[in-house]
Amino acid sequence: MSKKITPEATSRRNFLKKFGISVGGATAVSGLGLLSSCVSDDEEKVPMLTTDGKVINGDKSKLKLNLNEMQIRSREGLSGKKFVMVIDLAKCKNARKCMSACQGAHHLKPEQHHINVLQTENAEGTGFYYQPKPCMHCDNPPCTKVCPVDATFKRKDGIVLIDNERCIGCRFCIAACPYSARVFNWSEPKYYEGDANAVYDMELNVPQKKGTVSKCLFSADRLRIGKLPYCVSACPNGTYWFGDANEDAVTNGTSKETVRLSSLLSDNGAYTLLPELGTKPSVYYLPPKDRMFEYKEGELNYLGEEEPKGHHS
Amino acid sequence: MSENKKQSDEAIMLKIREDLLTPMTKFPLSYKIWIGSLLTIIAVAIWGYTIQLQNGLGETGMRDYVSWGVYIASFVFFVATALVGMLISAVVGLVGQKWITPISRIAEMIALAFAMVAGIAIVADMGRPDRILNLLFHGRFQSPIIWDVTVVNLYIFISILLLFLPLLPDLGIIRNHMKKDLPKWQWNMYNILSLGWVGTPGQYKILHSTLRVLLILIVPVAMALHTVTSWLSALTLRAGWDSTIFGPYYVTGAFVAGAGAVLVAMYFIRKAYRLEDYITDFHFDKMGKLMVLVGLVYLYFNINEFLVPGYKMKAADADHIFTLFSLNGEYGVMFWLTQTFGLLLPITLGLFKPFRKPFPMMLIGLAIVIGAWFKRVIIIVPTMIHAYLPIQNVPESFHHYTPTGLEITVTLGIVAMAVLIISILVKLFPVISLWEIAEEKGVDIHKDL
Amino acid sequence: MNKLSKILSFVSISLLILTNVQAQDWNITAEQKDMKLGVAYTEDIQDAGNTIFKKSCKMCHGDVNIATTNDRELPLAPNLGATDWQGANTDGEIFTKISNGKGGMPPFSGSLSDDDRWKIVAFIRSSYSDYTPPVTDATADTKPKTPKFEGEIKDIEATYDDELNSFIVRIIAVDADGHPAKAQGIKLDFFVKRYFGDMALFEGERSNEDGEVIIEAGKLKADKDGNISIIARTSDKAITSEKTITIGYAKVWDNPILGRNIWGTSGRTPLWMLISYLVFTFGTLLVLGWAAFQLLRIHNLRER
Incomplete structure (x- = not known):
């Protein structure tokens, strides 16, 4: 309703942020020639962010590979961390x-x-x-x-x-x-x-x-x-x-x-x-000992719409 | 074999065929209206379901805290009712109770129908029904849902076999005697399904031994089915579900629900098909006693389920107990109505012979079935209202659960589908096993009847 | 209507928060303003003040960095090293502000003693070159205990001593004549590099007469090769040394994800569970298959 963040801007930003990181890997795979034959049809170029922060135009089809790659990476997790x-x-x-x-x-x-x-x-x-x-x-x-x-x-x-x-x-x-x-x-x-x-x-x-x-x-x-x-x-x-x-x-x-x-x-x-x-x-x-702030009753509560109804308004 | 005996056999068989097969050929207006209204309900439910598919489960009354509602409750109810096949055919049948013969096929049909729609209830509850095949591709052996899906399917297979095997001699009879009374396609169907049954001793031998194995097999599978269903709740940490007796609590509850469903079905089938000679007051009396017996066992588990936490009053359990037991609690009224009309009254009334007549038994059965559905709601929903941590910063609707009209419509549609399956089965196949009745009446069945 | 009321309530609540943070006044009386620094202005006291500051103030105010004016914005609290702010406030004012708080800043009069709060004031003042401490009887102590090192600091070297389980941070310095010398009384910082930031083992610790600071490593965790990366520097950040030191033995972290668990992925099903499932399922299917075969046998018996 009143303050809707422009979806275009948001998605574009996320899109760049997320995909940039793994462009390198995708290029490497296509470099092996594994995919060079099958990506030829889909020539649509989209902006991508490389690992060193540069924006390049890449094949949209490579992104599809990246989803799979990212799924694998995301399921794996970071080594040695807890x-x-x-x-x-x-x-x-x-x-x-x-x-x-x-x-x-x-x-x-x-x-x-x-x-x-x-x-x-x-x-x-x-x-x-x-x-x-x-x-x-x-x-x-x-x-x-x-x-x-x-x-x-x-x-x-x-x-x-x-x-x-x-x-x-x-x-x-x-x-x-x-x-x-x-x-x-x-x-x-x-x-x-x-x-x-x-x-x-x-x-x-x-x-x-x-x-x-x-x-x-x-x-x-x-x-x-x-x-x-x-x-x-x-x-x-x-x-x-x-x-x-x-x-x-x-x-x-x-x-x-x-x-x-x-x-x-x-x-x-x-x-x-x-x-x-x-x-x-x-x-x-x-533990909440020596609280820095006083508890105020009935402070901020839910401010969203009453019902998560209406798929898009 | 004496000529006399042969003639009397023929006469008995003629009457049995007349009584049990004639209804299959008749389609009175009442039956058509009945099927028509069931189809209408289903159509409306499908329309409702497409809305739900389009807009998401937000069309239901479920929200993040109460995230399971009447769909899951209905699923549990269907599975419970489906268990009657095992109760009647296996438990009662295997111990040699002969009175069960005219009822067992009705019970099997109910079991099959409810087991089949149980799966539909689960699909209706899924947020992404389009991904149902993920259960196959990515199935996870640690998840009770996978166990449940597996065992529901196994149960359906066994139920089909348990329905089909004793049908073989009957199908042979239909093939032999009904060619001119039935449409060609229907007779062809019976002809194929009868598998060339001619009633040789060899065929009977195989039939009996296979049936016996299946009747034994269905016991663990049915127990597993409902125990696993109970584990959908009992394997979580929530107060009200976190119980060690949930398996037997569910299984015995299922027997009560199933007994109720059989009582209702017996009454209406007997009335519609004029089977007073086959399903007699004696059978209602016996079923009534069986209902009281399983009811008492279920009552025992109820007492355990509620008294034990109620005595200790652990914080979360206490909230749960209050919601159910106090008339001021959110589910207090529903709880007491359900327990009274769905369990206490049926047991009490069933103790007295006048109430074990067909009509009162039907009413009691109806009360049990309706009570059984509400009991499942009481098992599923109130527990989810009490989260361990406070429910805050969410809209008011997240704190409670009220099913929406759409949700109820879809649920009714699924119930209608179960009833429709039963209605079609009782029209397509003889509701009482001809050859078993004939055998009871002393007819030599080891020949082509 | 409903939406309007929600917007209104949102705006009013936002305003409430803002006013809470900004519009409120410090309300300092002239008497409070005139209060004199309640502790001696010595390096020891300033160091003690720093310790308290790190615990109670730093998470909002951050480091006290010398700057001409405040360079931070809400929600971060102002940089107390801003010289304009230092100049505009008396010791008494700072002390009262710490004591009473305002808006987002809680009052510390309850949780810190008068003495502790004055020590914080002394620490804050140590970053203000124009500050003149009040003349008290204790002035004699303001001189540092150790004489100021006059030579030149060349480098810092950090080593790990296995027997002591300690790090030794040594200053390499030359005296005025260019001969190697032991730099005493130099403030040093020592950090261990961690994934999200550098963890201080000590900060502002003065070197001893050997020009060293020794700090026990305790049960410091090394990476899986037994190494840790450290940063040693002088507190004025003039000289910094970064290196990786081996302090332990390579160890394999026992990751529970690698075992068979009920909570694990399907590939890691506990064997007893997998076997039970398979035996039950395929056992039942086998019997069902047998039953289906019996149907075939019945079918085969149709001709006599």
């Missing part, structure tokens, strides 16, 4: 920059939350606080257990991804997740017209697809290029730490300070959410 997030509840003031950055990056509707800032309290009378809740990227994930088609799976770097090119929309994973971390595209997703020609990036889960599940991806596309997730870098309050458990280091999204994960966790008495369920989350919480 990504973890630490959320310092004392720092969260419900600014919701994480939520908007996330929804923007993943083309989500206002009611679709890959990360959701909850207002919660541990037991009655113990005081409310703000609790950002992404996907826990469990090491014993109940969601990937039940998927009938390997559409959701855990990568070797610990990230639980969803392949919306394969998802059949049975929503068993939504039923299985105790953290309510998964969302479904009940109708045509946001920007579906603008995203129509974009090639699917599993690590960004864009374009979103009607009838498939979507979830927090730890911004796997950003991690691949050594950047912090969208939510982590958007936070103005230093709430998020993100890093690699194998390096025993996490970096603060706001101050960019890097500290030892083990010390951060043990010094603050960190905990995980619903540990009794045995899901072994990769997301840790630091």
Whole structure:
């Protein structure tokens, strides 16, 4: 309605961003002559971004190969990494920059939350606080257990991804997740017209697809290029730490300070959410002690349209 | 063999053929209206489904928290009802209960019809039905859905065989006696399907031994079918589903639902085909007793399922129990109505002989079937309303679940499809096994009847 | 109508946030403004202030970089090294601002003691060359404990000592006469390179009389070849040394994804599960096939 981001611009940007990285590989394959015969018909040129940041005109047909290549790469994950997030509840003031950055990056509707800032309290009378809740990227994930088609799976770097090119929309994973971390595209997703020609990036889960599940991806596309997730870098309050458990280091999204994960966790008495369920989350919480900000009742809540109705208005 | 005996056999067979085969050749107006209205419902449902296909599952009342609704509940209900084939044919039949003979084919037909539409309910619930073949190409052996899909198909195959095998002698009879009463194509069909049945002792021997193997095989497959269906819920961590007795809870519940469905079908088929001589008050009485028996077993599992968490009141379980048990809870009224009319009253009334007459039994059966459907809704939906973490920052509609008109239409369409399949089966094939009835009446069946 | 009300509520809430951040005033009294620095202005105190700053302030204000004016925008908090800001605020004002907070900045009077807050002021002031500390009795201590190194720093060398499980960062320097010398009292930083940023093992640590800083590695994690990349530098960033040091043994990370798990992909189904599934499915199919074969046998018996 009022502030619709031009889909063209968005999709073009994503398209360049995503495809650029793997142009090199595609060229190498066609260089081997494997495809030179079959791509000749489709001479349409489209702009692509090379690894060193130059825009070139490439064969559109090569992009189709890239989808397959990217699917393989995305299922593989980053070697030797084990990504973890630490959320310092004392720092969260419900600014919701994480939520908007996330929804923007993943083309989500206002009611679709890959990360959701909850207002919660541990037991009655113990005081409310703000609790950002992404996907826990469990090491014993109940969601990937039940998927009938390997559409959701855990990568070797610990990230639980969803392949919306394969998802059949049975929503068993939504039923299985105790953290309510998964969302479904009940109708045509946001920007579906603008995203129509974009090639699917599993690590960004864009374009979103009607009838498939979507979830927090730890911004796997950003991690691949050594950047912090969208939510982590958007936070103005230093709430998020993100890093690699194998390096025993996490970096603060706001101050960019890097500290030892083990010390951060043990010094603050960190905990995980619903540990009794045995899901072994990769997301840790630091207790909301000495909160930096007061809890205000009835603050910002859902501002989206009342119903995710109407496929396109 | 004496000439006397032969003549009396002929007379008995003539009456049996007259009683059981004549309805197959008649298409009264009521039957046509019945089929017509079923087809209309199905057509409307297909229209509704195309809208859902076009616009997505947002056309239903399901949202991110309650992400399974009446489709899945109906699926569970269909699978439950389909289990009656195993209850009647195998469990009761194998232990040597002879009274089951005139009912077993009806039960098999119900089982086959409901098992077939169960798959349709699942497809209706899928966000991407166009990708259904992914189940084949990318099937994941750890997923209960794959087990369920496998075992539903196995069950359908067994049900077809269990329906078809005892039909062979009957098809032979039809082939021998009905050539002039039937359209040519139909007679040809029976001719082919009868596989050249002539009733030699050798053929009977094979028939009996194969049937026996299949009746044994259907027990584990049917148990697996409904246990796996229960695991769709029980293998998750959610309060209300996270239960170790879900398998037997579902299986016994299925027996109740199936018994109800058979009671209803018995009543209407008997009435429509004037089979009072074959399906007698005695059979309703027996079925009533069977219903009470399985009902009591199901009640026992109900008590376990609700009392145990209700005693401990773990946080999430307590929420669930409150929703169901308190009349102020979101599903309190539905829960108590369902439990009363779908289980408690049928058991209580079934204890008294006057209620085990055909008409009251039909009403009770109807209450059981409707109750069984609502019970599945109660099993599936309220659990999903209670997430472990607070439900926030989403529209009001995400907090509750109300099925939309479209969703109900599609569901009714699937039910209509099951009823349609049964209606067609009972018209195409004799609803009661002729040769088994003949055998009971002492006719020598080891010959071409 | 409904949409309009939503837009209105959105605008009003946005305004609310903005006003919260900006329009509110610091409300500092003249009395507070005149307060004098409550701690001695010594390097030790400044260092202590730096430690507190890193914990409580840095995640919003970032590093204190000397600049003429604030170079950061919301949501980042201002750079406290801006000289115009330093000049415009008295010690008392800075102290009061830390104590009471404003809008997005929380009050620290509860979580930090008076002394700690003054130490932060002292640290902030250390980046302001025009600052004149108040004259107190403790002025005598303001002189650094160690005499300022007069020679020239040539390089920094970092090594790892296996026995001590420590890194030794050594300054290579020459004295005024050009002879090798031990540079004492030089502030050094030492980082370990990590995927998303450099992790400080120490920052602003002064070299000892041997011109070294020794820091225990603790259970520092190396990569799978046993190497880590480090950065050693002087705190004024004049000299930086980057290198890769072997500190451990190559180890294979035990990745659970490689095992057979129920949560794993279909290729990694636990064997017992796969076998159970196959035995059940194909066992049933076998019986069904047998039954179908029996139908054939019945068919074959049609002629007598």
